[in-house]
């Protein structure tokens with residue numbers, strides 16, 4: 001385990017693959033970067049958090065690089081992907097992970113905040129896919145993994161902008177899957193449930209059995225559990241998967257837990 005606690009629970013073969021991961025300075029993105037490196041791949045982590053991004057890349061060793069990159073900027077996107085090609089020679093995968101998650105009741109949500117969340121989570125993902133297409137096409141294909149959310153599979157209260165952006169990411173992934181199959185580019189979405197990261201730590205969630213009764217598995221997830229799904233979708237083991245939505249949510253979106261398991 002690295003000193004940041006970024007470890008992985010599964011190793012998927014990513015030998016020779018280069019992956020760009022946005023929002024990779026910490027949380028789910030950092031865990032996904034660890035999974036890529038553990039699988040034998042190379043990774044360019046990008047983020048607006050410069051110190052954390054540089055330190056995460058350093059922990060991951062020589063197969064990792066960091067670049068400051070704001071996903072809402074078209075110029076930053078081109079610079080980031082050009083940097084990955086300059087450093088590693090090619091791009092095989094893109095993980096659109098960067099996101100923000102603050103929310104409000106719909107009736108109290110400001111138009112400005114709603115626009116900001118959609119701009120980062122959804123428009124950022126769109127610019128990323130659009131900018132990567134020529135590079136992936138030139139390689140004969142690749143894998144795009146878009147991090148949506150359980151909030152992109154159901155109506156989650158207090159997430160007007162966030163939930164709308166994550167439903168958008170899910171839909172955009174389907175469109176990408178259909179349009180880009182001819183180029184050998186697979187596009188899938190991953191839907192984490194309640195997962196302990198710097199994003200969710202402020203709301204007080206705790207790891208451990210029974211701490212999240214809303215999900216049938218009864219607990220919150222770890223970043224490494226989502227990273228394992230991301231690594232799988234990046235790998236050739238998922239060669240026949242495109243347009244899929246992979247929930248990594250302890251069953252949260254499958255349905256409510258049975259009310260009285262002890263009384264069965």
Ligand SMILES: NC(=O)c1ccc[n+]([C@@H]2O[C@H](COP(=O)([O-])OP(=O)(O)OC[C@H]3O[C@@H](n4cnc5c(N)ncnc54)[C@H](O)[C@@H]3O)[C@@H](O)[C@H]2O)c1
Nearest residue numbers: 023027028048070071097098099149192194195197198199
């Ligand atoms: N943690 C959860 O429970 C959970 C659940 C479902 C989905 N997700 C999604 O997973 C992804 C990662 O979230 P996390 O939990 O690791 O949160 P996090 O806050 O730890 O990580 C998100 C990263 O995105 C970066 N970022 C924010 N705005 C950016 C921008 N404009 N350009 C570039 N980078 C930017 C942040 O600096 C941060 O490092 C997000 O898309 C989030 O919506 C998280």
